[in-house]
Amino acid sequence: MVELSLVLPPEPDRRWELAKQMGVTSAVLHSLEIGDGKRFWSYDELSRLKNWFEGAGIDLDVVEGSVPLTDVTRFGLEGRDEEIAAFKRFLRDAGRLGIPVVCYDWMGGIRWARTDVHVEARGGSLTTAFDAAKTGDGPPPEGIDVTREELWGNLEHFLREVVPVAEEAGVKLGLHPDDPPRESVRGIPRIVNGVEAYERVLDVVDSEHNGVTFCQGNFAAMGVDVPETIRHFGERINFVHFRDVEGTADSFVETWHDDGPTDMLAAMRAYREVGFEGPMRPDHVPTMAGEQNTKPGYETKGRLFAIGYMTGLLERSRSDPK
Ligand SMILES: O=C(O)C(=O)C[C@H](O)[C@H](O)CO
Numbered sequence: 001m002v003e004l005s006l007v008l009p010p011e012p013d014r015r016w017e018l019a020k021q022m023g024v025t026s027a028v029l030h031s032l033e034i035g036d037g038k039r040f041w042s043y044d045e046l047s048r049l050k051n052w053f054e055g056a057g058i059d060l061d062v063v064e065g066s067v068p069l070t071d072v073t074r075f076g077l078e079g080r081d082e083e084i085a086a087f088k089r090f091l092r093d094a095g096r097l098g099i100p101v102v103c104y105d106w107m108g109g110i111r112w113a114r115t116d117v118h119v120e121a122r123g124g125s126l127t128t129a130f131d132a133a134k135t136g137d138g139p140p141p142e143g144i145d146v147t148r149e150e151l152w153g154n155l156e157h158f159l160r161e162v163v164p165v166a167e168e169a170g171v172k173l174g175l176h177p178d179d180p181p182r183e184s185v186r187g188i189p190r191i192v193n194g195v196e197a198y199e200r201v202l203d204v205v206d207s208e209h210n211g212v213t214f215c216q217g218n219f220a221a222m223g224v225d226v227p228e229t230i231r232h233f234g235e236r237i238n239f240v241h242f243r244d245v246e247g248t249a250d251s252f253v254e255t256w257h258d259d260g261p262t263d264m265l266a267a268m269r270a271y272r273e274v275g276f277e278g279p280m281r282p283d284h285v286p287t288m289a290g291e292q293n294t295k296p297g298y299e300t301k302g303r304l305f306a307i308g309y310m311t312g313l314l315e316r317s318r319s320d321p322k
Pocket residue numbers: 030064065066103104105111112176179215241283
């Protein structure tokens with residue numbers, strides 16, 4: 001059964017209670033978005049968090065983005081071996097603590113990029129947008145000098161090192177797509193930007209522990225058929241980000257979950273068809289009335305709406321004949 005999940009802060013507050021009131025008892029830890037930006041976790045810190053969540057009736061199911069992985073490894077800089085060793089330690093710790101999924105990405109230099117975070121959407125709510133014409137295409141920011149071939153080589157090296165450890169630890173890795181899924185952003189090359197790129201990634205180590213974070217908004221921006229692509233990757237999908245965009249990787253606006261071009265019920269049905277049973281979280285929600293938009297995409301009210309909508313879609317998809 002799909003596990004609806006939410007990014008929750010590493011310390012309890014109203015959002016823990018709201019999650020439980022909606023019936024969501026699965027947490028994603030992503031301190032780069034909600035928290036203090038921490039990414040290097042010791043066993044004791046993870047264990048404390050795990051216990052804290054558990055005591056509140058919530059499972060810590062995913063550590064996302066905020067993992068011991070930086071551009072040192074992505075760009076193959078000095079210190080990479082130490083960082084990969086730290087990542088392996090982190091995977092073993094996550095395994096010992098029963099944290100089943102780790103989501104990481106290969107976006108070097110710039111994380112998920114937007115050129116506007118105040119796009120007016122339904123009823124004056126706010127969403128985000130990206131327009132390549134506004135970023136310019138290089139030269140890259142000072143100090144960043146990496147080719148696509150180097151990025152691929154570094155990713156392949158990383159996978160060969162860490163996937164066997166993830167297997168031993170019983171942790172499933174999910175690579176998040178580059179956002180936006182372009183050839184480059186601000187002149188910095190990006191490689192995880194399409195179906196073929198994922199096929200290459202999955203072939204590096206053919207293991208269910210080397211999988212996909214299926215971020216729907218990014219697949220929509222790639223211009224692919226989302227439900228068909230869900231069926232294509234099937235059991236290699238280890239984690240889902242549920243959201244939608246209007247436009248292409250060069251220029252798009254994020255939409256409300258129920259108001260974008262993707263057939264979200266067909267997507268939900270596709271997850272069911274492929275037997276996806278992992279965590280699925282709403283991603284990037286609109287900022288609603290009364291919210292400050294200090295955390296574009298990660299304010300609270302839009303997530304309540306998204307969980308309600310996803311719950312309805314799930315219920316509908318479950319009533320389909322098998
Ligand atoms: O770009 C997005 O859609 C993301 O959600 C980015 C992820 O949170 C994150 O950086 C993955 O490691």
